[in-house]
Amino acid sequence: MNNNIADLRENYSKAKLDRSALVDDPILQFKAWFDNVLSSKIIEPNAMTISTVNESGVPSSRVVLLKEITETGIVFYTNYNSDKAQDLESNPNIAVNFLWKEIERQVRIQGLATKISRDRSEAYYHSRPKGSQIGAWASPQSQIISDRSVLEEKQKELESQYQNTEKLPIPPHWGGYEITINMIEFWQGRPSRLHDRFRYRKEGDVWIVERVAP
Ligand SMILES: Cc1cc2nc3c(=O)[nH]c(=O)nc-3n(C[C@H](O)[C@H](O)[C@H](O)COP(=O)(O)O)c2cc1C
Numbered sequence: 001m002n003n004n005i006a007d008l009r010e011n012y013s014k015a016k017l018d019r020s021a022l023v024d025d026p027i028l029q030f031k032a033w034f035d036n037v038l039s040s041k042i043i044e045p046n047a048m049t050i051s052t053v054n055e056s057g058v059p060s061s062r063v064v065l066l067k068e069i070t071e072t073g074i075v076f077y078t079n080y081n082s083d084k085a086q087d088l089e090s091n092p093n094i095a096v097n098f099l100w101k102e103i104e105r106q107v108r109i110q111g112l113a114t115k116i117s118r119d120r121s122e123a124y125y126h127s128r129p130k131g132s133q134i135g136a137w138a139s140p141q142s143q144i145i146s147d148r149s150v151l152e153e154k155q156k157e158l159e160s161q162y163q164n165t166e167k168l169p170i171p172p173h174w175g176g177y178e179i180t181i182n183m184i185e186f187w188q189g190r191p192s193r194l195h196d197r198f199r200y201r202k203e204g205d206v207w208i209v210e211r212v213a214p
Pocket residue numbers: 044047060062063064065066076077078079082083084085141142
């Protein structure tokens with residue numbers, strides 16, 4: 001078996017992308033690609049890497065789950081005291097990346113993240129399994145903890161406190177962000193590294209679609 005990292009490569013040949021296959025509205029285009037990926041056998045196609053920048057300009061990336069596609073953007077949920085939330089407090093610019101390697105596609109997004117309303121966050125929070133609702137209370141996300149038992153003891157305490165209900169109150173430090181899209185790029189892998197890339201960018205109220213070299 002060849003264990004040489006430098007020799008790892010795929011040649012992409014499953015599909016191509018033409019301007020004529022793209023609709024003018026980038027959200028509708030994203031929805032079309034998302035519907036397509038849902039019908040493929042990809043695990044967690046809604047997993048997306050989001051990148052934020054802190055006050056010193058240092059970037060961080062991590063995976064979160066896409067939970068809604070709206071008319072202007074996309075929504076994810078997290079802890080409002082987390083590192084990512086603190087980054088967004090000082091700089092709402094955010095970059096998003098989806099890699100759907102089984103269908104040789106990538107989507108890249110740049111946008112601005114803003115907190116959604118408490119009502120919307122609460123409705124989603126209560127749609128989650130009780131265990132996840134407890135988890136949101138039990139985890140001081142991004143904080144240093146001494147041991148896993150810190151989480152498990154908190155979890156037990158909450159299970160006992162809320163044993164008679166399926167709906168916990170939403171933690172004040174937990175909720176959603178909507179990313180308003182300013183730029184979105186659709187990438188389709190092609191043979192010999194000559195991939196198809198189309199980028200939507202906004203000029204005033206109008207979306208411009210341009211082919212970009214791979
Ligand atoms: C597949 C996957 C899905 C995840 N989904 C979420 C999510 O929806 N929200 C979230 O806050 N963290 C999610 N995480 C955990 C984050 O990647 C990250 O560890 C956490 O949000 C803390 O990031 P931060 O310290 O940079 O704020 C997920 C991780 C993985 C691997």
